[in-house]
Amino acid sequence: MATVAETPAVERNYLNQGEGILSWLFTLDHKRIAILYLVSVTMFFFLGGLFALLMRLELLAPRAWLFNPEDYNKLFSMHGIIMVWFFLIPSIPTTLGNFFIPMMIGAKDLAFPKLNLLSWYIFMFGGLVTVFALIRGGVDTGWTFYTPLSTTYLNTYVTAAAAGVFIAGFSSILTGLNFIATIHGMRAPGMTWFRLPMFIWTHYATSLVLVLATPVLAVTLLMMGVERVFHVGIFDPALGGDPVLFQHMFWFYSHPAVYIMVLPGMAVISEIIPTFSRKPLFGYDFVAYASMAIAAIGFLVWGHHMFVAGLSVYSAMAFSFLSYLVAVPSAIKVFNWSATMYKGAISWDTPMLYAIGFLGLFTIGGMTGLFLAALGIDVHVTDTYFVIAHFHYIMVGGTVMAFLGGIHYFWPKITGRLYPEGLARLSALIVFVGFNLTFFPQFVLGYLGMPRRYAAYPAEFQMLNVLSTAGASILGVGYIFPLCYLLWSWKYGKKAGPNPWRATGLEWTTASPPPKDNFEVSPVVDGPPYDFGRMREELHLG
Amino acid sequence: MAEPLALILREQFHEPSQQRETATLGMWIFISTEIMLFGGLFLAFTVYRMYYPRAFIAGSADMNIALGATNTAALICSSFTMALGVHSAEIGSRRFLNLFLALTMVLGAVFLGIKFTEYYLHYLDHRVPGPGFFFAGADASKAEMFFLLYFIMTGLHALHMFVGEGILFSMILRNRAGSFSAEYHTPVVLAGLYWHFVDVIWVFLFAIFYIEGLHLHKW
Amino acid sequence: MAQPVVSRKTYALTFGTLLGLTALTTGLGFIDMGTLNTGVAVGLAGVKACLIAGFFMHGFYESRTIRIAMIAGVVWFLFMISLTLVDYISRFW
Numbered sequence: 001m002a003t004v005a006e007t008p009a010v011e012r013n014y015l016n017q018g019e020g021i022l023s024w025l026f027t028l029d030h031k032r033i034a035i036l037y038l039v040s041v042t043m044f045f046f047l048g049g050l051f052a053l054l055m056r057l058e059l060l061a062p063r064a065w066l067f068n069p070e071d072y073n074k075l076f077s078m079h080g081i082i083m084v085w086f087f088l089i090p091s092i093p094t095t096l097g098n099f100f101i102p103m104m105i106g107a108k109d110l111a112f113p114k115l116n117l118l119s120w121y122i123f124m125f126g127g128l129v130t131v132f133a134l135i136r137g138g139v140d141t142g143w144t145f146y147t148p149l150s151t152t153y154l155n156t157y158v159t160a161a162a163a164g165v166f167i168a169g170f171s172s173i174l175t176g177l178n179f180i181a182t183i184h185g186m187r188a189p190g191m192t193w194f195r196l197p198m199f200i201w202t203h204y205a206t207s208l209v210l211v212l213a214t215p216v217l218a219v220t221l222l223m224m225g226v227e228r229v230f231h232v233g234i235f236d237p238a239l240g241g242d243p244v245l246f247q248h249m250f251w252f253y254s255h256p257a258v259y260i261m262v263l264p265g266m267a268v269i270s271e272i273i274p275t276f277s278r279k280p281l282f283g284y285d286f287v288a289y290a291s292m293a294i295a296a297i298g299f300l301v302w303g304h305h306m307f308v309a310g311l312s313v314y315s316a317m318a319f320s321f322l323s324y325l326v327a328v329p330s331a332i333k334v335f336n337w338s339a340t341m342y343k344g345a346i347s348w349d350t351p352m353l354y355a356i357g358f359l360g361l362f363t364i365g366g367m368t369g370l371f372l373a374a375l376g377i378d379v380h381v382t383d384t385y386f387v388i389a390h391f392h393y394i395m396v397g398g399t400v401m402a403f404l405g406g407i408h409y410f411w412p413k414i415t416g417r418l419y420p421e422g423l424a425r426l427s428a429l430i431v432f433v434g435f436n437l438t439f440f441p442q443f444v445l446g447y448l449g450m451p452r453r454y455a456a457y458p459a460e461f462q463m464l465n466v467l468s469t470a471g472a473s474i475l476g477v478g479y480i481f482p483l484c485y486l487l488w489s490w491k492y493g494k495k496a497g498p499n500p501w502r503a504t505g506l507e508w509t510t511a512s513p514p515p516k517d518n519f520e521v522s523p524v525v526d527g528p529p530y531d532f533g534r535m536r537e538e539l540h541l542g
Numbered sequence: 543m544a545e546p547l548a549l550i551l552r553e554q555f556h557e558p559s560q561q562r563e564t565a566t567l568g569m570w571i572f573i574s575t576e577i578m579l580f581g582g583l584f585l586a587f588t589v590y591r592m593y594y595p596r597a598f599i600a601g602s603a604d605m606n607i608a609l610g611a612t613n614t615a616a617l618i619c620s621s622f623t624m625a626l627g628v629h630s631a632e633i634g635s636r637r638f639l640n641l642f643l644a645l646t647m648v649l650g651a652v653f654l655g656i657k658f659t660e661y662y663l664h665y666l667d668h669r670v671p672g673p674g675f676f677f678a679g680a681d682a683s684k685a686e687m688f689f690l691l692y693f694i695m696t697g698l699h700a701l702h703m704f705v706g707e708g709i710l711f712s713m714i715l716r717n718r719a720g721s722f723s724a725e726y727h728t729p730v731v732l733a734g735l736y737w738h739f740v741d742v743i744w745v746f747l748f749a750i751f752y753i754e755g756l757h758l759h760k761w
Numbered sequence: 762m763a764q765p766v767v768s769r770k771t772y773a774l775t776f777g778t779l780l781g782l783t784a785l786t787t788g789l790g791f792i793d794m795g796t797l798n799t800g801v802a803v804g805l806a807g808v809k810a811c812l813i814a815g816f817f818m819h820g821f822y823e824s825r826t827i828r829i830a831m832i833a834g835v836v837w838f839l840f841m842i843s844l845t846l847v848d849y850i851s852r853f854w
Contacts, residue, residue: 047567085660106552107554108553110563126616177568177571182564185564185567211571211574212833212834213578214840215576216579219581220582223582223694231672231673234691234694235689240594240683245586248848249582249585252841297838300844312848315847318847336683385550436626530704567826570831574830574831574834574837576834581841585842589846591799614783618779622773624771625772626772627814629765629772632765645848648787666803734818739818742809742813745810746803748806749803750802750803752790753798754799756791757792
């Protein structure tokens with residue numbers, strides 16, 4: 001007869017309920033699908049990173065020494081395509097979003113679990129087609145596929161690469177659709193809209209962008225493919241077509257796409273900062289409205305990628321003004337995160353280190369975006385390393401830092417294990433130093449006039465390029481450490497309890513790792529989010 | 543005969559009305575994505591129509607209004623039969639649901655038959671863009687743009703029609719297997735939404751391709 | 762649940778109106794109205810679309826959330842087309 005003090009040898013949770021590879025490949029459990037995605041996006045991250053490494057090695061010397069220019073074109077194209085569509089866009093939503101959206105709202109799963117699994121298979125199929133294009137020789141149009149270069153003048157695997165991206169787009173659409181329907185329809189009793197964790201609001205905003213923008217990418221790539229394959233000319237001036245129309249349509253998607261990439265990062269930050277400041281998120285309503293504003297206004301600024309492409313000057317002025325406007329809600333969020341920390345009880349655990357890194361680096365990235373939104377400055381720095389530095393500050397300094405912060409924050413819940421804190425803090429520091437050393441010199445290079453997408457450059461730029469490459473190797477080390485110690489901790493890490501960070505939120509009330517149905521008892525919500533005051537009371541009384 | 547509740551309520555939902563409303567919302571979100579998908583093509587058409595009005599109107603005058611109008615009527619009839627099908631499902635009348643689904647499929651097939659006949663006639667007249675294209679008139683190359691957009695947009699629409707036929711067929715099969723009742727027929731409603739949406743797209747395609755140049759049409 | 766959302770009579774009236782509007786669109790198309798032709802054709806198409814969306818697709822009978830989902834796609838399409846046209850219209854000013 002078991003005594004009261006005896007605990008079961010192995011608790012039933014989503015990881016061990018269902019054995020064998022088939023139970024994973026045919027799972028409908030959002031948590032397992034999140035893990036499938038985590039494995040996929042990690043592989044694509046390191047593949048895209050490999051291309052970055054090769055590019056930085058090439059750029060150590062002013063002449064094209066390691067690769068010829070045509071092959072260098074393939075490197076930056078594949079780096080961009082893989083990082084944008086197969087890492088940044090899916091990363092946080094399909095891993096942390098899939099895992100935690102149902103848990104944070106008190107649901108058993110997403111609204112459409114089968115669509116969720118289908119979405120992963122579509123993603124992998126798209127990835128396969130793109131990797132096929134890569135192996136067969138790659139594409140060299142840049143990730144932007146501009147016509148008429150892509151449709152008329154190149155012999156590389158443009159159609160295959162575009163097809164891979166086209167296919168992966170449907171995966172994005174299904175994920176966004178699933179999230180919107182889930183957040184509307186599956187909230188636990190008492191979970192009103194303004195009691196939702198900010199992670200949910202921000203992913204909702206992201207999902208709106210996913211469903212409304214991605215179809216335009218699909219139709220643009222379709223038209224480009226038709227032009228290329230059938231030798232007809234929608235964007236071909238010889239037939240009366242306009243190459244700038246391609247750019248309008250491409251950027252109508254691709255600008256909102258950058259908000260698809262950064263909003264989920266902001267979602268993670270909105271969870272980490274309150275927990276490690278022991279304070280509710282400051283200005284909750286404003287942060288929620290700001291997220292929606294970023295999503296909406298983000299659709300109206302795409303022309304700022306085309307200032308020198310031949311837009312009318314009146315249209316350029318309109319886009320410039322709107323681009324300034326879209327910075328406002330982002331700034332509101334940065335102020336509110338900072339105000340959350342003010343007079344809080346700050347702890348410097350790894351997730352918080354990444355979050356604070358995000359705050360600084362995202363701010364620099366965002367502010368340099370305003371430089372670029374000014375027509376006069378843009379004429380000089382467009383298509384230079386200034387732009388590259390700007391978007392890497394946001395994508396890497398922002399999104400990737402937030403992704404790492406989120407992975408560390410939620411790791412105990414996902415795996416039931418704690419990662420080694422000392423090593424993790426060191427890695428965060430290495431990432432921060434490596435990142436800045438890689439990309440800050442690129443602002444200077446761009447301002448001095450070094451163009452982007454060039455394998456060779458004037459000799460006077462070499463010093464800054466060498467610094468940047470040195471930084472990139474440090475950054476690479478910084479990324480490999482977490483890969484190693486996180487995998488190690490899954491098997492050998494200290495066991496985590498349900499709530500190692502003493503955070504608020506429904507996801508922390510259940511076991512680590514969670515049971516298959518997320519909650520033993522369906523939760524009912526009766527108070528606001530981030531209620532650390534109540535938590536303190538309950539801990540004192542309990 | 544109503545299906546037992548447990549068989550049709552998926553485990554992530556608490557109750558049937560939640561499942562139904564969430565599924566309907568999901569379908570409408572999907573329809574919004576389709577609006578943006580076709581929207582890109584309508585955008586391209588608008589830009590070029592604005593820049594080459596004479597060529598586009600000449601191209602439109604060249605279209606076969608009899609076939610186009612018949613197709614429009616066929617799709618509107620099919621939307622009517624689809625709506626009646628949904629109504630039959632709502633009152634639990636499985637036999638009429640079968641009938642109306644089948645009628646809708648037939649009308650859809652009529653549409654597709656006429657469409658491909660039209661494509662063949664265009665081919666015979668050298669209206670297919672590419673090396674074989676020929677169009678008499680001053681703005682031949684700009685007219686080629688009109689026909690290019692015509693083939694892409696109506697082609698994408700026809701692809702959606704094929705998918706719709708497949709969806710209707712699967713609804714007929716499921717109905718015959720007894721899956722639907724007055725209490726549970728959400729897939730039929732969703733199929734209806736899809737079908738009506740494809741009809742709405744055609745209504746706009748008819749207007750921009752067939753009607754615009756009709757006043758110059760030569761019989 | 763056993764109550765149909767929309768009556769057969771409403772469907773029939775909608776159907777008749779749609780066929781009538783199609784005939785009207787076609788008839789008006791034969792008349793040369795200059796620049797108005799496009800507006801009339803697309804406008805009538807819009808009316809037909811509203812009838813299909815409102816009655817056949819139950820748009821007039823659904824919850825506010827669903828109605829917003831319906832309209833969002835159209836509004837976003839209008840954003841896309843209007844802001845792009847700002848460029849094309851003003852290019853030669």
